[in-house]
Each structure stands twice: as structure tokens, then as C-alpha cells.
Amino acid sequence: MEMTDVVLETSGLVKHFPLTSGIVFKRKVGAVQAVDGVNLTLNRRETLGVVGESGCGKSTLAKLLVGLERPSAGSITVNGTDLSDLSNEELRRSRRDIQLVMQDPYTSLNPRMTVGDIIGEPFDIHTDVVPKNERQGKVRELIDLVGLNPDHINRYPHQFSGGQRQRIGIARALALRPKIIVCDEPVSALDVSVQAQVMNLLDQLQKELDLSYVFIAHDLSVVRHIADRVAVMYLGKVVEVGTHTEIYEHPTHPYTQALLSAVPVPDPTLRGMRDEIVLEGDVPSPADPPSGCRFRTRCWKAQDICATDEPALENRAERPHLSACHFAEERDVIHAAT
Amino acid sequence: MNQTTDTLTAGDGGSSGTPAGGPPLAVKDLHVEFRTRAGIAQVVNGVNFHVEAGETLAILGESGCGKSVTAQAIMGILDTPPAAITGGEILYHGTDLLKLSEVKRREVRANQIAMIFQDALSALNPVFTVGFQLAELFRVHRGMSRKDAKAKAVELLDLVKIPAARQRVTDYPHQFSGGMRQRVMIAMALALDPDVLIADEPTTALDVTVQAQIMKLLAELKDERNMGLILITHDMGVVADVADRISVMYAGRIVERANVHDIYAKPSHPYTKALLQAIPRLDQKGEDLSVIKGLPPLLTDIPPGCAFHPRCTFAQDTCKTGEAPPEYAVNASHDSACHFWKDVRGDD
Ligand SMILES: Nc1ncnc2c1ncn2[C@@H]1O[C@H](COP(=O)(O)OP(=O)(O)OP(=O)(O)O)[C@@H](O)[C@H]1O
Ligand SMILES: Nc1ncnc2c1ncn2[C@@H]1O[C@H](COP(=O)(O)OP(=O)(O)OP(=O)(O)O)[C@@H](O)[C@H]1O
Ligand code: SF4
Ligand SMILES: [Mg+2]
Ligand SMILES: [Mg+2]
Numbered sequence: 001m002e003m004t005d006v007v008l009e010t011s012g013l014v015k016h017f018p019l020t021s022g023i024v025f026k027r028k029v030g031a032v033q034a035v036d037g038v039n040l041t042l043n044r045r046e047t048l049g050v051v052g053e054s055g056c057g058k059s060t061l062a063k064l065l066v067g068l069e070r071p072s073a074g075s076i077t078v079n080g081t082d083l084s085d086l087s088n089e090e091l092r093r094s095r096r097d098i099q100l101v102m103q104d105p106y107t108s109l110n111p112r113m114t115v116g117d118i119i120g121e122p123f124d125i126h127t128d129v130v131p132k133n134e135r136q137g138k139v140r141e142l143i144d145l146v147g148l149n150p151d152h153i154n155r156y157p158h159q160f161s162g163g164q165r166q167r168i169g170i171a172r173a174l175a176l177r178p179k180i181i182v183c184d185e186p187v188s189a190l191d192v193s194v195q196a197q198v199m200n201l202l203d204q205l206q207k208e209l210d211l212s213y214v215f216i217a218h219d220l221s222v223v224r225h226i227a228d229r230v231a232v233m234y235l236g237k238v239v240e241v242g243t244h245t246e247i248y249e250h251p252t253h254p255y256t257q258a259l260l261s262a263v264p265v266p267d268p269t270l271r272g273m274r275d276e277i278v279l280e281g282d283v284p285s286p287a288d289p290p291s292g293c294r295f296r297t298r299c300w301k302a303q304d305i306c307a308t309d310e311p312a313l314e315n316r317a318e319r320p321h322l323s324a325c326h327f328a329e330e331r332d333v334i335h336a337a338t
Numbered sequence: 339m340n341q342t343t344d345t346l347t348a349g350d351g352g353s354s355g356t357p358a359g360g361p362p363l364a365v366k367d368l369h370v371e372f373r374t375r376a377g378i379a380q381v382v383n384g385v386n387f388h389v390e391a392g393e394t395l396a397i398l399g400e401s402g403c404g405k406s407v408t409a410q411a412i413m414g415i416l417d418t419p420p421a422a423i424t425g426g427e428i429l430y431h432g433t434d435l436l437k438l439s440e441v442k443r444r445e446v447r448a449n450q451i452a453m454i455f456q457d458a459l460s461a462l463n464p465v466f467t468v469g470f471q472l473a474e475l476f477r478v479h480r481g482m483s484r485k486d487a488k489a490k491a492v493e494l495l496d497l498v499k500i501p502a503a504r505q506r507v508t509d510y511p512h513q514f515s516g517g518m519r520q521r522v523m524i525a526m527a528l529a530l531d532p533d534v535l536i537a538d539e540p541t542t543a544l545d546v547t548v549q550a551q552i553m554k555l556l557a558e559l560k561d562e563r564n565m566g567l568i569l570i571t572h573d574m575g576v577v578a579d580v581a582d583r584i585s586v587m588y589a590g591r592i593v594e595r596a597n598v599h600d601i602y603a604k605p606s607h608p609y610t611k612a613l614l615q616a617i618p619r620l621d622q623k624g625e626d627l628s629v630i631k632g633l634p635p636l637l638t639d640i641p642p643g644c645a646f647h648p649r650c651t652f653a654q655d656t657c658k659t660g661e662a663p664p665e666y667a668v669n670a671s672h673d674s675a676c677h678f679w680k681d682v683r684g685d686d
Contacts (some may be wrong), residue, residue: 046623053545054516162632191400191634193570196616197626202624218545222574223628225618262550264575264619268598272578278554279547281501282515299474334621 007212008042008065008098008180010256012074015060019287032287034060036236038076039313042180045206047213049227051220051259057214057236059103062184065214067091079179096126099173099273101166103185108169109157116166117144122175129176142171145202163194165199174205182214187222191330199226205221224248232256235286235294238313239310241319252317252328255295260333275333301327343390359432362533362566363451364388370404372637373419378418379637380618383590383662384426389566394557394600396569398579399587400634405570408587409536413434413453414443430534449478452527456539458519460555462511467640468495468522469507473527494525498555517548521555528559535560540572553580574617578602585672586610589635589645591662606683608650610631634643644676 004138016031035057040072042048050058065076076083078094086094086134102108109118120139123130130138140150146167146177148160166186173181183202187195197330205211217223223230230247231254232240240253251257254277262279279298290297296306305326315321316328370382381404399405410416412428414435428435430450435443455461463471472491476482480492484542490508495503496521498521501631511519527535537556541549557580560567572579578585586594586603586609594607607610615628632649635641643650647657656677657663665673668683676682 007676053547123672162635192574192617192635193400193615193630196618196629199618199627200629220546221618221620223624224620258547260620262546264550264573264579265619265621266578266601266614267603267619267621268578268581268619276550282517282548283545 005044006041008040009038009046010038010065010074010212011077011079012318013038013064013071013076014038014073014074015057015064015069028132030287033289035064035237036288036289038233038236038238040231040238042212042214043148044212045210045229046229047206047215049223049230050214050216050228050233051218051223052216052233052283054281055232055286056216057186057286058233061233062100062182062214062216065182065267066098067095092126096129096176097178098180098182099176099178101169101173101186104189106162106165109165112159114154114156117149117159118157118168119171119175122172125287126176138175142174145174145205146171147197154178158331161194162190163197165191166198170201170205172197174209177209179210180212182216184216185218187286188217188219196293202226216265220260233256235283235289237294237324238322239295239324240322241313242323246319246321248319248334249332250319250321250330250334252301252321252323252330252334253325254301255296256330257333258298265334275331277333280300286293289337295325301328360429361388361390362431362532363568364429364432365408365412365445366425366427366429368408368411368428370407370416370421370422371424372421374638377638380591380640381421381637382411383640384589385590385592387585387595388664389568391533391566392561392564393582394560394567394569394580396584397587398574398577398583400572402637403587404590404617404637405587408535409453409538409568410520411547412536414447415591429501431480450532451534451536452530452532453536453538454520454523454527454540456515456542456544459524460510462519462526464511467508467510468514469509471520472507472526472529473576473657475526479530490529494529495522497528498522498525500525505565516544517551520544520552522608524552524555524559524584528563529686530562532565534568536570538612539572541570541576542571542573544597549576556580574613575620589640590637591645591675592665593646593672593675594659595665596668600672604672605666606672606679606686607646607684608652609646611682612649612651642681654678654683658659 010163013035014037015035016033018028019032021029052058055124064071074145116139118140121136123135140153143150148164148167187198215226227244229243231238234255240256251260258277258279260274281298284297293306293311294310296302311324311326313322313324316323317330365385365387367404368382368385372379372381385408397405407427411423430446434487435446469491472494473487476487476490491507492503499508500518501519525680581598583597585592588609594610612630618627635645643659644657644663645654663675663677665675666679668674668679
């Protein structure tokens with residue numbers, strides 16, 4: 001039926017949060033440019049990793065994708081349908097297809113609801129999905145699917161560990177049989193010994209249920225493990241997109257290179273062998289981003305043109321993939337272990 | 339920069355004539371309990387480690403295993419009650435801090451052992467300027483004049499590479515970014531020129547690019563001042579990058595201890611080995627991560643025998659009852675608290 005395998009696409013997606021001053025008469029004095037012109041595509045059964053440092057707009061992007069925030073401009077297309085063309089009712093239905101798993105398993109679940117009620121809650125909103133008398137069975141099935149004990153259906157969140165709570169969040173996201181799941185830092189709050197359990201679960205569910213993932217994380221090692229393609233964000237913009245190999249082995253944007261070079265590798269024999277790029281200074285404010293290339297204030301390659309012309313996200317360098325740097329050029333940052 | 343270091347040392351009353359006995363800091367058979375409603379939580383159960391001058395010791399372990407409580411016991415900042423130190427020694431150059439008079443003990447802790455915390459914002463006082471908080475240290479502990487103390491504060495901010503230090507001394511903590519605040523914390527910790535610096539997850543709350551800056555700064559300062567650095571962390575990447583030796587902690591005990599190269603090349607405790615296989619690596623695509631089944635135990639209910647046995651793939655019946663396994667000497671500088679360390683290493 002479909003011509004392509006694209007399940008999700010954003011075009012020129014923008015979210016600005018107004019900054020106001022004054023107490024009685026609020027005046028708009030500027031805007032936080034949290035997401036500023038993001039174009040991304042997600043293919044069927046694919047995992048798109050989104051990485052970037054704190055405040056670069058990852059969670060805002062996630063909220064836009066699942067409809068928790070309305071875009072200031074731009075469009076989101078799900079399975080070929082532009083969401084901005086839809087009526088409210090149609091919008092509500094299409095939202096079923098795209099669900100969110102949140103970062104913090106400690107605060108994202110209502111402490112006063114049982115696990116069964118939490119996982120079954122989407123059925124209260126979308127009453128036509130499962131007949132009332134089959135709900136209990138369906139919820140038990142979901143609990144089982146994520147590797148928990150269905151007999152614990154009447155327990156409360158505090159009776160579960162962090163990793164188990166994250167499984168509950170995943171079960172809830174799966175309730176409406178979505179095609180796409182947006183995971184916002186799903187393992188960041190978990191211990192290393194438990195992270196692997198949740199990552200393997202996501203992997204297994206993807207294969208069983210034909211899911212596509214947008215996987216947001218600040219941990220580049222985690223994303224390397226799970227993503228097929230990767231988008232790197234800086235101050236509300238995507239600066240580089242490519243396959244797993246393009247980003248990790250042939251990065252061309254200086255920010256991607258700096259980010260990769262900063263990640264310590266758990267192997268002491270590689271100590272001092274990394275290509276160390278230590279960035280100066282801090283990330284500028286998204287309310288007042290630099291002109292031209294937003295990375296230029298911390299970039300060691302910046303020239304005059306970087307302050308005047310915004311580099312487009314386009315195919316560049318030897319192994320062409322999308323990169324938004326005037327001087328895009330490969331650099332082997334991670335010296336792969338032998 | 340050199341000048342800064344010199345003047346600081348010159349102003350230091352304590353460290354030059356310190357007693358010679360033993361390493362700057364050694365912890366022996368430390369026990370800490372928490373008496374809670376849910377029962378007695380045995381949080382630290384016979385921990386041993388030491389740090390030499392100029393060396394970085396990493397204490398690695400997962401959330402809740404007792405890393406911060408150990409550090410708080412050393413610093414004397416445990417809430418007692420509910421906490422109680424029920425056994426062991428904390429030796430500063432061979433002198434047991436737990437046996438010193440309150441006054442002496444405070445003096446050592448204020449001057450010679452310093453600590454930086456994960457969350458700098460909550461450790462700094464929000465109502466005073468950064469410069470005032472730094473200057474106070476010199477006024478209280480060194481009896482300096484207001485003017486001299488302020489000059490010192492500027493020097494220190496400069497030392498930790500805060501740009502435009504002279505202007506920024508009058509700023510409040512919330513006016514600094516996360517990375518800068520952590521630098522201010524480091525400045526405060528170093529103010530009185532300690533022998534030992536305990537850094538409890540100093541970069542966990544920071545972005546990777548900032549983490550790299552801070553770790554670099556800590557390593558430089560440690561070398562310059564020949565301090566013993568105890569780095570508490572759960573990040574095996576950071577440890578591989580900066581530590582000389584590692585102690586791995588599980589359920590309030592050190593389960594493996596070795597120099598950094600040995601432990602990554604030949605882990606000799608099942609927990610360490612499993613952790614190394616469960617972490618995704620930046621330099622490897624790696625199809626499946628092996629999983630450690632189950633969860634760390636509740637400290638109110640630590641399993642008998644080896645606390646790791648319910649999650650362990652090497653466990654035999656001997657692991658499931660009685661005392662915890664002793665620290666077996668794998669070689670002169672490598673210990674493992676596992677009965678089957680030979681199987682874990684896989685050499686014959
Ligand atoms: N509701 C809001 N009102 C105003 N500003 C906001 C709002 N939500 C987010 N922001 C701002 O937008 C920017 C992007 O925030 P976002 O939460 O998307 O970042 P992030 O990449 O998810 O960061 P982190 O890694 O810390 O989770 C930040 O500067 C943030 O302060
Ligand atoms: N004030 C307290 N009252 C009761 N129990 C406490 C208290 N402080 C700590 N504990 C318990 O002591 C144990 C060890 O805590 P600690 O803070 O040392 O862990 P940690 O290894 O530093 O973990 P993390 O990596 O999460 O910082 C935990 O199980 C904790 O619940
Ligand atoms: S002592 Fe036994 S249970 Fe403990 S780690 Fe070794 S093999 Fe596993
Ligand atoms: Mg976020
Ligand atoms: Mg801690």
C-alpha cells in the first residue's frame with residue numbers, strides 16, 4: 001500500500017516558549033527556542049537515536065511528537081497523514097499510534113494507582129479499544145509481555161524497583177498497540193546492572209510487535225548499542241544525522257566529534273589514546289542563541305562565515321550524510337578497540 | 339598559577355609536620371548501621387581500603403550499595419541516629435579518627451580531608467556569595483583578615499579556571515552553571531590544602547563535555563598537590579580513564595580490589611565480570627548485552643553467605659549459607675571475595 005516505509009516525519013518543526021516579564025501586565029520579552037526547525041524521518045521497524053546535552057530540546061521534541069505540546073510552526077506526519085490537517089477527534093485517534101515512555105520511573109507513575117489501573121488507563125480514554133470485560137485479561141497480558149508477574153496487578157508503584165517501574169511505563173505505552181514509541185531517556189535513571197535488562201526488553205518488543213522507536217538519550221554508548229540511525233542535537237537544532245556507522249565512525253560535525261571524544265571508554269588500555277577534544281565554556285542560552293552556526297562560540301574550526309551564514313543540514317564530506325557545518329570533515333574520534 | 343599554589347602552602351599551618359605512620363587515609367573493617375522502622379539496615383559491612391598520596395582510588399558500585407555512607411562516615415557527617423558506626427577504624431596517617439577527642443577530630447576533618455558532592459547546588463549556601471563562602475574558610479580556619487581572605491578566594495576561583503574570577507566572587511551559587519558550580523565546590527574543598535580529597539560522584543549530574551573538563555581539572559590538581567583522591571562513582575568508563583586502583587562495592591562490602599589494568603583485563607569476582615559485560619560501549623556496536631538477573635538486595639535483608647549469590651552464575655551451595663566469603667588474594671595486589679575466583683578468571 002505505502003510507497004515508502006516512513007512512519008513518522010517532521011518538517012521544520014519549531015517550539016518556542018515565550019519569555020515574559022512583569023507581574024501584572026505580562027510582556028513578551030523573547031522566547032526560548034527549545035526546538036527550532038527540526039526535520040527528521042523514522043522508518044518502519046527502525047530505531048532513531050536522538051542525542052545531545054542537557055537543554056538542547058530532546059524532551060520538547062518528544063512531547064511534540066506525541067502531542068503533549070503543540071508546535072509553534074512546522075508539521076508532523078504520521079503514516080502519511082499530516083497531523084495539522086486533522087480534526088480533534090481524528091487527532092485523538094491518530095495519537096494511539098505514537099506513545100511515550102518517560103525518563104523517570106520514580107515520578108512518572110501515579111503512586112496512588114495500582115499497576116493494573118496505570119497500565120489500563122489508556123483504555124479509559126480510548127474506550128473502544130478493549131471491551132470492559134476483557135480489560136483485566138488484556139492488562140495481565142501486557143504485564144506478562146514486559147516480563148513482570150501478572151499476579152502483581154494490584155500492587156502499587158512503590159512496591160517495585162526502578163527497572164520494574166520502567167517496565168510498567170513500557171507496558172502502559174504498549175496498551176493501545178502503537179506503531180511508534182518515543183522513549184525519552186528510558187534507562188538514564190537505572191543502575192547499569194538493570195539498564196541492560198530494559199534495553200534488551202525494548203529490543204525484543206521491537207521484533208515481536210513490529211515497532212519503530214525514537215530513542216532519546218544523553219548517553220552515547222547506550223544509543224550506539226540500540227540505534228540504527230542517529231540524530232545529534234545542539235541548542236534546538238539537528239546538527240548531524242546518519243547511520244550508526246556514519247555517526248560513530250565517520251562523524252563530520254565538530255560538535256558530534258567533541259561529544260564522542262568526551263565519552264570515557266571502559267578500557268584502561270585505551271587511556272590517553274582517545275582523540276581528546278575538550279570544549280571550552282558552556283552551552284549558550286537557548287533564549288539568545290548565537291547567530292549563524294549555533295555551535296560557533298565553542299567551535300575550534302569557526303571562521304567569519306560561521307557567524308553570518310547558518311550552515312544548512314545537507315549531505316556533506318566524503319561519505320556524504322547530513323551535517324550542518326560549513327567545514328564538515330571526517331575525523332576518527334573513537335579508536336575502536338581491537 | 340604556581341604562585342597561587344605556593345602562597346596557599348605557605349599559609350597552611352598543619353600538613354608539613356604530619357605524623358608519618360601509614361597512608362594519608364585508611365579505612366579498616368568499617369561497619370555502619372541504620373536503625374529504621376523497617377529494621378536494622380546493615381549499610382556498610384566491614385569495608386577496607388586505603389589511598390596513598392598522589393593516587394586515585396575509585397570506589398565503584400551501584401546505587402544504594404553504601405558508597406556515600408562510607409564517605410559520610412569518614413567525614414563525620416552521618417546523621418547519628420539513625421546511623422551508627424558499629425565497628426572499625428578510620429586512620430589518618432595511622433591515627434584513628436574515631437578514637438581522637440572531638441576537637442582534634444574536627445581539626446583533622448576540617449583541614450586535611452575534604453569532600454565534594456554530586457549536587458553542588460545543595461552543598462553551597464544559596465544566600466551567601468561564592469566569594470564570601472570561600473573567604474569564610476580562611477577567616478575561620480586560618481584567622482586571616484577580611485581583605486586577605488577575599489584575595490585568597492579570587493586566587494582559588496582562578497585556580498579552578500573560573501573565567502573572570504575577580505568579577506565572579508560576588509556572584510551567588512545560582513548564578514553559575516552546573517559545571518561552574520562544581521568548580522566552585524572543588525575550590526572550597528581545596529581551600530585548606532587537604533591531604534585527601536573524597537569526590538562523591540562529582541560529575542554524575544553534568545553533561546559529558548563538562549564532565550571531561552571537571553575530571554581533567556581534578557586530575558591536574560591531584561598531581562600538583564600530591565593529594566590522595568578517592569573517586570566514588572558508578573561509571574566504569576570514568577574509572578578506566580582516571581583511576582590507579584579500584585575497589586568494587588556490593589551490598590556494603592568490597593568484593594574486589596585491584597589496580598585498574600588487572601581488574602578490566604581479568605575481573606575475578608562474578609559481579610565485576612558481569613558488570614563489565616552488561617555495559618554498552620562507545621567503541622563497540624555489540625549485538626546483545628548480557629544481563630545480570632534480579633536486583634541488588636535490600637540492606638535490611640542481606641542474603642546469607644555471599645550477598646551476590648542469588649544473582650550469580652557461578653554460585654554453588656557453599657555460597658548460600660554462613661559467613662560472607664573472605665577476601666582471597668588473587669595475587670599480591672588483587673583480592674576477590676568469591677570462593678570461586680579461579681573459575682571466574684578462567685585460568686587453570
Ligand atoms: N514549558 C517550558 N517553558 C519554558 N521553557 C521550557 C519549557 N520546557 C522546556 N523549556 C526550555 O527548553 C529548552 C529545552 O528543554 P528540554 O527539556 O527539551 O531539553 P532536553 O534536551 O530534554 O534536556 P535534558 O537532557 O536536561 O532532559 C531548555 O532551555 C528548557 O529550559
Ligand atoms: N538517613 C538514612 N536513613 C536510612 N537509610 C539510609 C539513610 N541514608 C542512607 N541510607 C541507606 O543506606 C544505603 C546506602 O546508601 P548510600 O547513599 O551510601 O548509597 P550509594 O552507594 O551512595 O548510592 P548512590 O549511587 O545512589 O548514591 C541505602 O540503601 C540507603 O537507603
Ligand atoms: S562467592 Fe559464590 S555467589 Fe558469590 S560471587 Fe562468588 S560464586 Fe558468586
Ligand atoms: Mg529531557
Ligand atoms: Mg551516593
